[in-house]
Amino acid sequence: MFAMTLLGLGWVNCGADYSRYLPRTSNGRAVTWWTTLGGVLPPLALLVFGVLLNAGDPKLAGAAAADPVGALAAELPTWFLVPYLLAAIGGFASGAIMDIYSSGMSMPALGIPVRRHLAVLVDGALMAFGGWYVLFVSPSFFATFQAFLSVIGVAMAAWTAVFLVEQWRRRHTGFELTSLRALGWPAVLSLAVATAVGLGLVTSGDPHIARAVGFLLTDGAARGTLGAMNLGVVVALAVAAALYACTASLAGRPTSGGTR
Incomplete structure (x- = not known):
């Protein structure tokens, strides 16, 4: 689940984002492969290095889990x-800039009526809070990082499902910008419901974050294999896709004013 979140779902918005600047004649498979290879190869090299480090010096690997820097x-x-x-x-600055730039489109893409600079401001505030938490509150970097991947993986899975279903629908209805809805409540509803269900099926080693997740699991399941699987990521993907596919056609009439 962590590999799927880190190397797959986390790059869907990047592929959707930078492809906006490509010519309309660009091959869709080429866009997919470039995004996939660009997103997978660097983390894959780091994962291999981490495995070798853990096998060669378990004591150092344990210390790095609490304080990597x-x-x-x-x-x-x-x-x-x-x-x-x-x-x-x-690395921190470039990652923050890329995240703010890309995720500033997420809320407008779902149809939430907010201007892009406000969406970017919300995302920047969340990133600043996350950095403060990791530096001054988190008991363990590794536990918090795992919790981050689980929580963000659930939300990203739900967003990805909505995005892919909408892309599938647009292949039949066309991609004219003037047909965009003013408020995509089916997308927002699907994202919210799927995220809530997914968070209830993941667990966290961070004691603070653990209070907000795993509420749909029994104590035995949370401590067992089911809790360790973080199945909520896949469940969120399926729930959001099914819910949005069923409700997308119920949205109000499209606007004729184009994009903002």
Whole structure:
């Protein structure tokens, strides 16, 4: 589930985003493959490195799970700390910029009547809160990172399902911008319901986040294999797709004013 979230669902919005700038004659398979390879290869290299690190030095791997920056930096020579710090800052800044840029489209794409700069502001505030939580509140980086992947994976799965179903519908009705609805309540409803159901079926090793997830699981299931599977990601994908497919045609009449 983590691999599917990190290497798959997390890149759907990126493929949908940057393809807007490509010519209309661009091959859809090429867009998919470029996005897939670009999103998978770098994390895959890091995953292989992590496996080798864990097998070669379990003690260091355990320390990195709680404090990755401090644990890994301690093994570096002194002269390497400056480029290491610059790379860490650059990676955080670039990731934040990319996330804010891409996710600023998410709420307008669902039909929520909010201007894009306000959507970006909401996303930036959420990112700032997440950074503060990881630095000053989280008891373990690894547990919080897993919880982040689970929670964001559920929401991203629901969003992806709505997006793909809408794309499938548009292949039959056309992609004219003037036919967009003013308020896509079926998309918002599908996203909200699927996310709520999915969060009830995932668990978290972070004690603070654990209070908000897993509420549909019994204590035994939450501590067992079912809880560890994070099945809520797949369930959210299926629920959102089914719900939106059934309700999309019930939306109000489309607007004729184009996009904002």
